[in-house]
Every structure is written in C-alpha cells, then in structure tokens.
C-alpha cells in the first residue's frame with residue numbers, strides 16, 4: 001500500500017496533455033482555454049451613456065436650469081453634433097455620448113416641455129458615462145489555461161473573438177465488471193444488482209470536462225474482460241470498476257496485465273478505496289477502481305478529477321481542502337487515510353454514523369468528505385479538521 005499523496009502523483013503522471021481544437025463560442029462554456037484570447041478593440045468603443053436621460057454639460061446642471069433639446073441618440077444611432085452650453089441631447093442607455101457633453105442627467109431628474117427640459121434635481125451620483133475602453137482595451141487578455149465559465153464566454157464574445165482554441169476533451173471509457181450487474185431498467189435476477197457506479201462517475205467526469213464512453217458490462221471471465229478492453233481502444237483514459245480486489249473473480253488486474261498494462265501501483269492506504277490500481281495500457285492511462293459504489297466515487301473525486309485536470313492542462317493538485325469544526329467526538333483512525341462521508345453546515349462538520357462503502361444513500365446525502373490522516377488520534381467535538389467538498 002502506498003500513501004494517497006504518492007498514488008495521486010503516480011496517477012497524474014499518467015496524464016498526456018490533450019491536443020487543442022477550435023470551437024465556436026456557443027460550444028465553449030466549460031471547455032479549457034488553450035490559448036489566450038486577446039482583445040483588439042475597446043469596450044465600450046466610445047463614451048457610452050449608462051442611463052436613459054439627457055447628455056449635457058456638467059457646468060449647466062443646476063436645479064431649475066432650462067436647456068434646449070437639440071436631437072436624439074438611441075443606442076446604435078449616434079448623433080454627430082457637438083453639445084454647446086445651454087443644450088441637451090435626448091439620449092438612451094448604450095448610446096454614444098456626443099462631443100461637448102460630459103454628463104447624462106437621468107430623465108427622472110428633469111421635466112420636459114416640448115423641446116425644452118428643466119432640471120428638477122441637480123444631485124447626481126457620477127456622470128453616468130462609461131468611458132471608452134472602460135471594460136477592456138486592445139491587448140487585454142483572457143489568460144490560458146482556464147476553464148471557461150459563462151462570464152468568460154460572454155467576455156470573449158464582447159472581444160469579437162468567435163472561435164476559441166480549447167483542449168480536446170479527454171475520452172474516458174468506463175468499464176463496469178461483474179456477473180451480478182445489470183443495467184438500470186433491466187430485470188435483475190434475484191442474485192443480481194443494478195450497475196450504479198458508471199452513472200455517478202459519468203456525471204462526475206463530464207462535469208470535469210471529459211467525454212465519457214460507457215462500455216457494456218463485462219462478465220467475470222477473462223474473455224469477456226478482454227473483449228471489453230478491446231472496446232476501450234482509442235480512449236485516453238480507461239476506468240474499470242470492480243474486480244480489483246483479491247477474490248477468485250477479481251480478474252481486472254490479471255487481464256489488463258496480460259494485455260500489456262504497465263502497472264504503476266496497486267493498493268493505496270485509503271479508506272474507502274484500498275484496492276485501487278493504475279497504469280498505462282496501450283498508450284492510454286488506466287485506473288482500476290474498487291467496485292464498492294462509495295469507494296468508486298471517492299476514488300473518482302480524489303484521483304480521477306485531478307487526472308482529467310492534468311490532461312486538460314489545468315493544475316492537477318489534490319482536491320481542495322477547507323477547515324471545519326467537528327460537531328461530535330470521533331474515534332482514532334487506523335493505518336489508512338479515511339475519507340468519511342459527512343455534512344458540512346455553517347463550517348461545522350458532522351460525519352455520518354454509517355460509513356460502509358456500499359451505502360449510496362449516505363453518499364447522496366453527504367456534501368463533504370472529512371479527511372482523517374493516517375493514525376490520527378481520537379478527536380473531540382470543537383476540534384478543527386479538514387474536509388473536501390463533494
């Protein structure tokens with residue numbers, strides 16, 4: 001058994017950086033930017049009105065002052081004259097503020113009578129003008145690498161960059177194994193259960209930016225496993241589920257080895273997740289997850305997410321931890337780092353009483369993993385511990 005930190009380093013060392021591809025803005029959200037986006041224009045490109053009202057000279061703005069309305073400027077239709085003293089231009093949000101004007105008086109602060117306005121309230125918070133280039137200027141950048149959030153996509157669009165260079169999504173083949181498994185919706189025999197892990201992992205990996213291929217469930221025979229591994233050809237990462245332990249039917253390690261897997265490690269000092277394996281199989285990274293549903297999902301959080309991040313060129317450090325205050329006493333930990341399913345509320349963490357790695361109801365109710373270091377002593381309510389959000 002190797003420590004979790006060492007296993008993580010070995011897993012992320014299996015990553016190959018994905019090549020880049022070009023996508024339109026409509027498909028860019030959530031993708032990882034591979035090359036910076038560089039603005040070639042000012043935004044706004046002109047001094048723009050921030051309000052509906054009247055563009056005027058600030059020096060003319062006094063309560064009771066009357067001004068002549070000399071024209072109108074809606075957004076998208078500039079008025080090309082110059083505002084002189086005593087004049088006002090009817091203006092709308094987003095329109096070009098004309099030469100001469102250095103303030104927009106909001107329409108709520110004037111009364112209008114034909115072509116004249118009277119200022120009823122001269123108190124203004126600011127000039128209501130957005131200066132040219134106030135948002136961004138030529139040369140301003142969205143740096144890479146970066147996972148594009150909706151705000152980034154909007155910014156790239158505003159920069160008039162319609163196509164973005166992003167990392168190709170790593171293709172992950174998920175291979176569930178076991179004679180006891182049937183797919184959701186099928187009719188299980190009395191001695192069978194429903195395959196669940198692949199679905200949880202698919203969601204987790206897709207949210208991380210991967211493209212997931214679900215392979216048919218492999219039976220606990222060497223030939224079925226071999227066929228399933230063949231179907232994984234072309235994937236950047238092959239994730240197997242189950243068959244990783246020491247039983248007579250735990251054949252994943254053997255078959256992968258027969259097919260040429262160069263094993264990086266097998267077994268991690270971690271709970272749940274001890275029988276984790278990883279290596280390289282025909283040019284792809286391979287991670288063998290334990291079958292217990294919670295073990296598979298916890299290993300997904302701790303190892304697969306950093307691996308996918310590394311493949312996308314992002315920081316591949318360990319899952320971020322924060323501190324929380326223990327709500328109750330907990331017993332000493334053993335020789336494996338323990339990732340206890342827990343609920344964090346207002347900075348206080350409560351681990352679930354039942355920690356069996358088969359309990360999906362507990363995992364689904366949890367929002368955090370309470371991390372117990374190897375050989376950590378008993379801890380009392382009120383002490384500070386580390387948690388990973390899930």
Ligand SMILES: Nc1nc2c(c(=O)[nH]1)N[C@H]1C(S)=C(S)[C@@H](COP(=O)(O)OP(=O)(O)OC[C@H]3O[C@@H](n4cnc5c(N)ncnc54)[C@H](O)[C@@H]3O)O[C@H]1N2
Nearest residue numbers: 176195196197198241242243244245250274290291292295
């Ligand atoms: N003698 C020992 N037995 C076990 C050990 C050990 O050290 N010595 N380790 C235990 C630990 S810890 C784990 S974790 C499991 C992992 O075993 P496997 O990876 O070989 O997984 P399976 O035996 O195939 O399955 C375990 C469990 O999970 C269910 N399962 C499997 N795949 C799925 C799936 N896709 N969806 C839902 N459920 C799944 C399976 O039916 C079993 O109940 O080994 C312990 N044993």
Ligand code: MOO
Nearest residue numbers: 272273274295357
């Ligand atoms: O290590 Mo196993 O993954 O406890 O269930």
